Amino acid sequence: MRLIFLGTGSAFTINSGNYHSNMLLVDDNDSKLLIDCGSDARLSLAELGMNYKDIHHVYISHLHADHAGGLEWLGFTSYFDPTCSQPNLYIHHSLETPLWEKVLSGGMTSLQGSIANLNTYFKVHLIKENEPFKWNKLSLQTVQTMHVMNGFRIVPSFGLIFTANDTKVFITTDTQFAPTQICDFYEWADIIFQDCETTKAPSGVHASYAELLTLSPEIRAKMWLYHYNPGDLPDAKADGFRGFVVKGQVFNFG
Numbered sequence: 354m355r356l357i358f359l360g361t362g363s364a365f366t367i368n369s370g371n372y373h374s375n376m377l378l379v380d381d382n383d384s385k386l387l388i389d390c391g392s393d394a395r396l397s398l399a400e401l402g403m404n405y406k407d408i409h410h411v412y413i414s415h416l417h418a419d420h421a422g423g424l425e426w427l428g429f430t431s432y433f434d435p436t437c438s439q440p441n442l443y444i445h446h447s448l449e450t451p452l453w454e455k456v457l458s459g460g461m462t463s464l465q466g467s468i469a470n471l472n473t474y475f476k477v478h479l480i481k482e483n484e485p486f487k488w489n490k491l492s493l494q495t496v497q498t499m500h501v502m503n504g505f506r507i508v509p510s511f512g513l514i515f516t517a518n519d520t521k522v523f524i525t526t527d528t529q530f531a532p533t534q535i536c537d538f539y540e541w542a543d544i545i546f547q548d549c550e551t552t553k554a555p556s557g558v559h560a561s562y563a564e565l566l567t568l569s570p571e572i573r574a575k576m577w578l579y580h581y582n583p584g585d586l587p588d589a590k591a592d593g594f595r596g597f598v599v600k601g602q603v604f605n606f607g
C-alpha cells in the first residue's frame with residue numbers, strides 16, 4: 354500500500370509549480386483511490402502519466418474546488434468514453450445533496466435529450482455517520498474536522514484514518530487548528546498528514562505553521578505537513594516535524 358501526493362499545495366497554487374493537495378492511495382493490486390479530485394486533478398494526474406481512465410475510485414472530503422472541482426471533468430470524461438465504467442464515488446452522506454445541487458448540477462444536469470443526476474455519472478457509495486467504509490479490502494473511517502465556521506455553523510471536512518499494513522495513518526484533509534477535538538487521532542496515528550497554512554495572511558480555516566508548532570514534540574515527530582501556500586517554507590525538520598511533503602512524494606506503508 355502506498356500513498357502518492359499528486360500535489361501538496363493550497364487552493365491558491367497557481368503558477369507555483371505545485372498542484373492541489375490530492376492524493377492517490379494505491380493498493381498492492383495497483384487499484385487506486387483518488388483522495389479528492391480538485392480542479393487541478395487532470396493536470397496532476399497527467400504529470401504522473403495518468404488520466405481519467407486510471408481512476409475507478411474517488412473519495413471527496415468536502416466541497417471546495419481544490420477538493421471537488423475536478424469531478425465534472427472525471428464524470429464527463431468517463432461518461433462519454435464507452436470503454437469506461439462509472440467511477441465509484443465515496444462521500445459522507447451529508448455531502449451527497451450539496452455536491453450535486455451546489456457544485457455539479459449547473460454543468461452536468463443537462464445531457465442531449467435527457468436529464469442527468471449524480472448517479473448518471475458515478476456509482477455513489479454514501480458513508481454513514483460514525484461508520485467506516487470499504488475500498489477493496491481496506492477499511493477507512495472518516496473523521497469530521499473543523500474547517501469553516503460560517504457565522505454560527507461548522508462546515509466540516511472529512512479526514513480519513515485507516516490502518517495500512519500495520520501502519521496507522523491519519524490524513525486531516527482541510528482543518529483549522531483543533532488539537533482538542535482531534536487529539537485522539539493524533540495520539541492513535543503512526544503517521545499524520547496535516548493541513549498546514551504558511552501564508553502571512555491567514556485564512557482562518559486552516560491550521561497555521563505557528564499553531565502547529567505548539568503541539569507536543571511526540572505529535573510533531575510523526576507529522577508531515579501539506580496543503581501549504583506558494584513561497585518560502587520554514588525549516589520543518591528543525592522544528593521537530595517530519596517535514597513538508599513535496600509534490601510527487603510517495604509513502605510506502607508496511
Ligand SMILES: [Zn+2]
Nearest residue numbers: 364417419527
Ligand atoms: Zn483545500
Ligand SMILES: [Zn+2]
Nearest residue numbers: 415417500527
Ligand atoms: Zn477546504
